[in-house]
Amino acid sequence: MSLFEEIGGMPPIEVFELNKLYADDPSPLKVSLGVGAYRTDEGKPWVLPVVKQAERQIVEDPSMNFEYLPVLGLEAFTNAAASMLLGGDSPAIKEKRFLAVQAISGTGALRIAADFLAQVVPNITRIAYISSPTWENHRLLCLKAGFNEVREYRYWDAQKRGLDLNGMLEDLRAAPERAVVIFHACAHNPTGVDPTQEQWRKIVEVVKERRLFPILDSAYQGFASGDLDADAWAVRYFAEQGMEFVCAQSFAKNFGIYNQRAGNLTLVANTANNLANLKSQLTILVRGNYSNPPAHGARIVSTVLNNPQLDAQWREHIKTMSGRLKAMRALLREKVEGLKTPGSWKHITEQIGMFCYTGLTPKQCQFLMEQHHIYLLKSGRINICGITTKNVDHVANAIHQAVTTIQDDDVDKKA
Numbered sequence: 001m002s003l004f005e006e007i008g009g010m011p012p013i014e015v016f017e018l019n020k021l022y023a024d025d026p027s028p029l030k031v032s033l034g035v036g037a038y039r040t041d042e043g044k045p046w047v048l049p050v051v052k053q054a055e056r057q058i059v060e061d062p063s064m065n066f067e068y069l070p071v072l073g074l075e076a077f078t079n080a081a082a083s084m085l086l087g088g089d090s091p092a093i094k095e096k097r098f099l100a101v102q103a104i105s106g107t108g109a110l111r112i113a114a115d116f117l118a119q120v121v122p123n124i125t126r127i128a129y130i131s132s133p134t135w136e137n138h139r140l141l142c143l144k145a146g147f148n149e150v151r152e153y154r155y156w157d158a159q160k161r162g163l164d165l166n167g168m169l170e171d172l173r174a175a176p177e178r179a180v181v182i183f184h185a186c187a188h189n190p191t192g193v194d195p196t197q198e199q200w201r202k203i204v205e206v207v208k209e210r211r212l213f214p215i216l217d218s219a220y221q222g223f224a225s226g227d228l229d230a231d232a233w234a235v236r237y238f239a240e241q242g243m244e245f246v247c248a249q250s251f252a253k254n255f256g257i258y259n260q261r262a263g264n265l266t267l268v269a270n271t272a273n274n275l276a277n278l279k280s281q282l283t284i285l286v287r288g289n290y291s292n293p294p295a296h297g298a299r300i301v302s303t304v305l306n307n308p309q310l311d312a313q314w315r316e317h318i319k320t321m322s323g324r325l326k327a328m329r330a331l332l333r334e335k336v337e338g339l340k341t342p343g344s345w346k347h348i349t350e351q352i353g354m355f356c357y358t359g360l361t362p363k364q365c366q367f368l369m370e371q372h373h374i375y376l377l378k379s380g381r382i383n384i385c386g387i388t389t390k391n392v393d394h395v396a397n398a399i400h401q402a403v404t405t406i407q408d409d410d411v412d413k414k415a
C-alpha cells in the first residue's frame with residue numbers, strides 16, 4: 001500500500017480554474033474578467049516599454065551574471081522599493097528605522113511577514129484578522145505560517161455597496177491585544193472600495209487603542225489613482241503616526257511583470273536599536289525557505305526606479321493603465337445604465353483600481369459564464385481591464401439579461 005493513497009484532494013483555486021475554462025472556450029465571444037492582470041483595449045497583456053528598455057540594459061551590461069543574490073535580495077531594489085512606498089523624505093528611512101527584504105512578489109512578502117510574526121516576534125497573539133471579503137490567499141498564507149486562527153472583520157456593506165466602517169471598527173475593537181490585522185493599502189481587492197483619509201484616521205486610532213499589529217498589503221500602488229504617492233497615503237499615515245508595521249509590496253501589477261515574482265517586504269520599527277537582530281532573524285527565515293530570491297524582476301524594477309528618466313516614463317505607463325481602467329468603468333456604467341438595467345450602477349465608477357464588485361449574485365455569474373462566455377468570480381468581482389471598447393456592449397447586454405432574468409436562486413430553471 002502506498003503512503004499516499006489516503007490523502008484527500010483539495011478544492012481547485014477558483015481564479016486559475018476560471019482561466020482554464022476561458023482558455024478552453026472556443027467561442028469568439030468569450031471575455032475574461034477573472035484574473036487580476038492588466039489588458040490593453042485589444043484584450044492583450046501589455047509588456048511596458050520601459051520594462052523592455054530596462055531588460056535590454058540588463059542584458060547588455062557586461063558586469064551582469066547569474067551569481068546568487070544575497071539572502072535578503074538586491075539592495076538597490078529593496079531600498080528603491082521602500083523609498084517608493086514610504087516616500088523619499090520618510091523619517092523612518094532617514095533614521096534607518098526600517099528593513100527591506102526582497103520577496104517572491106507580493107504573496108511571498110506577505111508570507112515572510114506572517115512567518116516572522118507567527119514564529120519570531122514574541123507577544124504576538126496568533127490570531128490574524130482579514131477583511132470580509134478579501135483576496136482569498138490572505139487566510140491560507142496566515143494559516144500556513146502558523147497562526148492559530150484567522151478571523152474576519154466587516155468591510156463591505158452590500159446594501160450601500162460601500163465600506164462598512166462602523167462594523168469594521170467594532171470588530172477591530174473586539175480583537176484581542178496584539179492580534180495581527182491585514183489591511184489593503186489601496187485599491188482593495190475585491191471590492192475596489194478604500195477608506196477615505198478621515199476613515200483611515202479612525203481605523204488607526206483603534207489599531208493603536210487595541211495595540212494591534214498591522215500588515216499592510218500594497219499590491220496596487222499606482223493603480224488606484226494613477227499617482228504613486230497618493231496611493232501610498234495610508235501606509236505613510238501609519239508611519240507618521242509612529243506605528244510599527246510591515247508592508248508587503250508587489251510589483252506584479254504596476255510593472256506588469258506578474259511571473260517575475262518581484263516583491264518587497266518593508267518593516268518599520270520605532271527604533272533602530274534592534275534592527276541587526278531582526279535582520280538576522282529574517283535572513284534565517286528566508287534561508288530555510290527558498291535560500292535567496294530570483295534576480296531578473298528585481299533588476300528590472302531597480303533599473304527603472306533608480307534612473308530618473310526611466311522612472312518618469314514608468315509613471316506615465318501607470319497613468320495609461322489606471323486611465324484605461326477609469327475609462328472602461330465609465331463606459332461599462334454608461335452601457336448598463338443605457339439599457340435601463342434595474343438597480344443602481346454608480347458603484348462601477350465609484351470603486352477604484354482593477355476590480356469592480358458588481359453585486360451580481362453567484363447564480364447570475366454562472367449565467368454569464370454559461371450563456372454568454374463571460375468569465376468572472378462567483379463573488380461577482382470583475383477585472384475591469386477585461387472590458388474593452390469592442391466587448392463592452394456584449395458584457396453590458398449580458399449583465400442586463402442576467403439581472404432581469406435571474407432573480408435569487410432560479411438560475412437552474414432558466415439556464
Ligand SMILES: Cc1ncc(COP(=O)(O)O)c(C=O)c1O
Pocket residue numbers: 036104105106107108135184189217219249250251252258263
Ligand atoms: C490584495 C492582493 N495582495 C497580494 C497579491 C499578490 O500578488 P503577487 O504575489 O502576484 O505579487 C494580490 C494579487 O492578486 C492581491 O490582489
